[in-house]
Structures are given as structure tokens and as C-alpha cells.
Amino acid sequence: MVAEVAVIGSGPGGAVTAMLCAEAGKSVLLVEEGQNLPLHWPEHFSRDEILHKYRNAGVNVALGSTQIAYVEGCCVGGGSEVNRGLYYRTPSYVLDAWRKDFDVRYLSSDELMPHFTECEAIARVEYLPCEASAISKRLYEGAMNLGWHAIEAPRLYSYGGRGGSKQSMSETFVPRFLKAGGRLIADTAVRRLSRQEGKWRLDAIHTPTHGPSQTVEISADKVFVACGAVQTPALLRRSGLRKNIGNSLRFHPMLKVVAEFDYEVNDPGDFDPVHQIKEFEPHFGMGCSISKQPMLALTMAGRPDCLAYVEHRWRRMGIYYVQTTGGCATIRNLPFFRDPLVRVRHSEWDLHHYAEGLKRLSEALLAAGAIAIYPAAPEYPVLRSMADLRKLPENLPNGSGNLTSVHVFSSCPMGENEVLCATDSFGRVREADGLYIADASLLCGPTIVNPQGTVMAVAHRNATHAIENRFA
Template structure:
């Protein structure tokens, strides 16, 4: 029921729903659509705008301004600084990532079950949830040959005898694809959000939840909604609230609402370093699809892959080698960006009194930095095995590598101040499980000790997924909301 307490048809100041979902990324959109399809009146709040996939080219200046939180300027502070990105639009991170898709390994799940005492979280427990999500958001392999910069990585791995695989994407490729328009990305705005709305759900874009509090028998969410250039305060109430604002915003909202037990203390991420490889032949051409290969030889220590290598991204990655400015302009078709990412590092999320944005502190300990340094050396090794003529680590002050012998010139570890690490995957800030010394929520996402309040995003995952996490976030969200519905909690 939506009430209009001031009798003004244009003003929705108080809203009463069965379920409120805060955040419309992979966790929120899956949760909201299932609740709506179960016949509940669901309101999904999203701070960012509701934009079509085509509103901006992928990884463009426009996309960063439209769909990235804080225009992509997010810094985790600490002895090593870490730049991280989050989506801020309907669909959240699924709109800005490349949609590379994995199911999480049974070994990682087993570690979580053991270390956090999570019930019913084996690979077979999650299998039907992965399958159901993959029915809605299509997961497909490339319909034809891989892009050359992706195939290069695979050939380097093959030459070294390393395990490498083509990773499917959340993508519905056009049929009979040869070149040109590739199809449709299966982001949340293309899949679960339309499904949610078709089931009668109410999406409120441009609406930022600022506090959650307990009312008489229900939860009250205070929010600010964009009204032209102004913000309008709203009050929403429901018996059940799912917080799915992502691994940074979820603990921020809970903590500023006074819910702090094991919230925001155990942030984890996949720290990533990049390097640009220069090949003899042209391997980076505009009409190719996005790269899809990943090297899994060293999992779970670190994995390697290919990055989007458009010219703006190349210029950014080569900014630490200013002497190569002209080479980027001249030889960009022979250059591509590759990455290595590990699982080390921890962080904390805090709300700062008087400020809107959360403060994130990160720590990359010496073993984490050593692991990244090893990973970077291995990345250079595979790129030379793929035929690279030179490798340019994207780390200030690092040497250009012109042969495999130069790999020995790389420092054995990375100095904390020098590390130019970024993170696209963030999780574990409010882990789930029955161990109340460590966990913010129970095995199915209900905040410990608080009926009707759930967490439904990557915050819940107990540690790094090792692989791209979106599939796991969706499957765990589905598992948890189905459990709540079947238990009659919603």
C-alpha cells in the first residue's frame, strides 16, 4: 500500500510496503523480483538513475559520470592505497562490469562453511539457484573466435602448459555473429529489474536510504529522493527489509543505523595490478568483442586475465610511463592491458559523522604484496610466452620489461607506497554464518538478533570468491530469499 498522508497526489512522503529492498544490483534485483513474484508488495530503492544499457559506451567518460559511484574516485586508505569502483545506477555493478561469469568452487564454499559455520552452503545446495538465475540472465560463451588479445593470453598459457579457460559472460550474443553489434549484456536492468517490475514491484530510482530504524512491528527506512535539483525526505516502512547496497554501502548504512556487530570490520577484495603488453602484430582492433580468457593455473593464490583495452584505458594504464605517450598514439593496435589479481588484503568500512560518504581503510600486508609481486612476474612471463615484445607494468617507477630475462629486474615484493592496486570485486564486510563472534548475519542473511532485517549482497560472502563474484552473489541471494519465503518470514 502506498499512502499519501498530505493529500498531495504528487508527494509520496510515506510508503508502506510488505518488503523494502535497498539497492538494485545483483543481490537486490534477484531478491526483489522473487519477493514480487511471490505476491508481495515490494519497493526497491536505488540511489542512482535508471538508465538504459545504451546510455553510454562501456568504460567511457560518460559511463563513469553516469553509472559509477563518485565518478569512480573511491580510495581505500592505509599504508597501501587501493582504488575501488562501485556501480551507482539501477542494476548496480552489473551495469559496469564485463559480466564474466563463474560458479564459485566447492572448495571455497567448504572453507566458508567450516570457518564461519554456514549451514546448507555446499555446491549442490547452490546448484539450483545458479541454474535458476542463469535462466533469467543468460550466460553464454562467445559465438565465434575469441578476440586476438584474449587468444594471445591463451596461447601464452598453452606455451607454458598453464591452465587457461574461456570464461562465459552474462551476455546474450546476437545469432550468426561475425562482427558488428554483439547482442545484449545481461545486466540487472535487462533481466531481473524488468522481471521485478512486471511482477508489480515498485522501483524508486534516485532514492538514497540514509537510516534504518525499528518502528512498532516494522522497519522504517528513511530515505532522500531526488526531486529535480532538490532532495525530499521519505519514510518507508515494511515488516521485512533487505539491505543490498553492496559491500561498502551496506555496512555504512547499517553502522549509521546503530547496527554494528561484525558489520564493516572484515572487508575483503581482489586487489589487482595491471600491465600493458606490446606485440609485434595488431591484436587490439575496434571491431572485436570483449576479451574472455583467464589463467587459473595459480588459483586460489592469484589469477590473470585481459582487460578492456580501448585507447582511453590504454592511455590511463600507460600514464606511469610518460615516455611512451607517442607509442600509445602510434602503436595502440599492438597493445593490450592484462591483469593479475589475488585475494589478499583486508579492510574496514566506517561512517564518518557529518559526511555522506563512507570511509574505507585497507591493509595489504607484506605477504599480500609479495603475492601480488609474484603474480606480476608470472603475468610478464606468460605475456612474453605469448609473443610480447615488451611489458609495461602499471606501477610508478617500475622498469619496462623487454625480454623474459628482464623479469628478474622486478622487485621481489611491492612497496606499499608504490603499489598501484585497484579492486573491482569487494565482499565480506558483513559475513554470514552461525559463528556470532565473526558473523553479522545468520546462514541465510538475517542480521543476527534482528527479525525481518536481511543482508542480500556481496557483503554476506565470507571471503574472496577467487572468481568473478556476480554469479555467486545472485545465487546466494536467491537461496536466502527462497529460504525466508519458505520459512514464512516474509
């Protein structure tokens, strides 16, 4: 297969990039490892969705003395298909730090604003048009009772029509890409990149759901790698590109709790929760998770003695989380294995903030009227009062196995600081002509807020820059 531009990965970074290149008149091939499935099938947050739309069925672990279990999407639309779509523009203090520490040029809030606006015109961002769910409001009320700053977050969601519709990539940028003449090939994993006679050659394997695998060769003048913050560095390292690649993967690690109230708060018909506590950012933030019965059971899995409560009292229960910025990981390929090894380490500062965040979250939930709080970390006791909180440890015990993350980024940071950065300020891989990175790998560090808006805006900025400069 031949194209002027090949984009590997159709998540928020890849879909935005592919659409812009196609609309600029380029011949574009969008290559996606996962399947091309409808947004509403399988059911959101179901067992089948995990099997069909999550990479490795959601079983990904950053190994270390304190592990982090993380998830990534693996289907057309990538993570945007499986997340809740909570949306933020990047806080200006985050961009300021990236400019200062990584020497990223032209990345102020003002310079990024047109790209946010353009993306938001295609993928709609809306606030709930009605009252939020009781689970969501409890967190907000807890924060208000303590005098803490809390907000309702908007979502990439169009609430019009029956039940509304999530503004995932498969509903927004991918259809526009196809309308502009772009070609999409799903079920196709790129294994290696190489440079031959002035063009990039992509060695891939096409594995349709029904039918045998076959090898595919793709030739392209320019290549954008957007496979996600773990797979992008893995692919680049397999292809012999290693400078500052895969050395600095970051997370938004979460600790979850189940809060029980003495009245019903959990109605399966409710919209997804949207309230978040901002009082302690940038150190940690807090929010509500999807609290379906299977999710509640999973969060309580480390407490078999309390698991039966889920069956009988789940309508009185909700899942809440504290999200921090700890942990830094490396990504390395292993001989004879396809999947890369991710190893994470945490500082004392990280462990302290996990513990402090858990305490503060519990404080907010008690202030909201919770009668019992069950931390997912089984080494923590069930919490019923402020006196219980005062007995909690100062640091998260090393080896606690309950950190999870739905955000991974920063494995190939952008910027002019050549000691730290894998690409220039616009995502061009150094010493690799015509090769770009276009996903969350480029972010220089945690965004503190949900990162999808940042990934889309940075991809839009970088692709626009490449097109305007004729990929020079």
C-alpha cells in the same frame, strides 16, 4: 510509502531478491540510489558512463600504506550494468572453506546448484559463438606455450542478434520484478533505518536529475539491504547496528600491465576479451581488460615518457591483469561526511603474491610474443625479457599506488560463527527482527573467480529460504 518488503539496492543481490519476493505475491518496493538509465547509454566504458553509472565517478580509495582504488556501480542494476559480466559458479573449495571457517549451514555446491540454475535461466550465460579477440587469444597462447592451465570464461551475455546484449539486472531480473507488480524508485538514497512500532522505517532522500531533493519516508515489515559491500555496512552502522559489520571488507586486487606486440592485436570492433589463466589459483589469476585507447592511456598514466606510444601504437597494445585476494579493510562513517572511510591493510604474504603474480603475468605475455611490458606501477621498469623479470623485487614495494579492484565483498559475513559473522547462514541480521543483508557483503571471503554468479545464487538461496519460512 508503504510496502511489505523493502529492498535497498538493485544490483545482482537486490534485483534477484526483489524479483523473488514480488513473484511470491509480496508488495515490494525496490529503492535505488542511482539513476534508472538504459543499458546502452552512456556508451560502455566511456567517460560519461563513469560519471553517470559509477559510484563517486569511480573515485573510491581504500586508504592505507598500500592503497586500493576500487569501483562500484551506482544505477538501477548496480555493478551488473558496468562490468563485463564474466561468469562463474563458486568453486566448491571456496564453499568448503566458508562452511568450515564461518560455520555456514547448507552451503555445499550441491545445495547451491539449483540457485545457480534458476538464475542462469533468467540471465543467460553464454560462451563466445565466434573466435575470441586477438588480445584475448594472446594470453591463452602464452599460457599454452608455458604448459599452464587457461580457459575461456563464459559471460552473462546473449550473443544472438546484432552485437548481442549484456544480461545485466536492468535487462533481466528488474523487468521481471516490475512485471510481478514490484515498484521501483530510483534516485533515492536511504540514509538511516530505524525500528518503530514493529515496522522498519527508512529515512531517504529522493534526488531526481531535474528537480529539487525531497525527503521520503518508507515503512516496511521486512527490509533487505543490498547496497553493496561498502554502502551496506555504512548504512547499518549509521543505523546503530555494528556487530561484525564493516570489519572485514575484502577485494580482488589487480595489478595491470600494458603489453605491446609487434603486430596489431587491438581491434575496436572485437568482443570483450574472455580468456583467463587459472594455473595459480587460488593465489592469483590472470586475464585481459578492456583495452580501448583511453583505458590504455590511463594504465600508462604513471609513465609519461611512454604515454606517446599509446597514441601511435595502441592497436598493438592490450591491457592484462593479475588478480589476487590480498588486503582486508574496515569501513567506518565519519562525522559530518556522507561517504564512509575505508582503510586497508596488507600482509607480507599479500605483498609477495602481488609481486609474484606480476612476474608470472609478464612471463605469460613474453611467451605470447609481447615485445615490451609496461607495468602500471611506475616503480617497475619496462620489461622486455626473462632476464628483466629475474631482477624484479620479491615483494610489491610498500606504498605502490597502483592496486585496483572491481570486486568488493565480505564486509558482513554470513554464518553461525558469532565471533566472525554479522548474520546467520541465510543473511538475517542478528538482533534485528526482519532485517536481512542480500549482497556481496555476505560472502565470507574472496570467491577467487568473478563473484557476480555467487552473489546472485546466494541472494536467490536466502530469499527463497525467507519466503518458504514466511520470513520467520
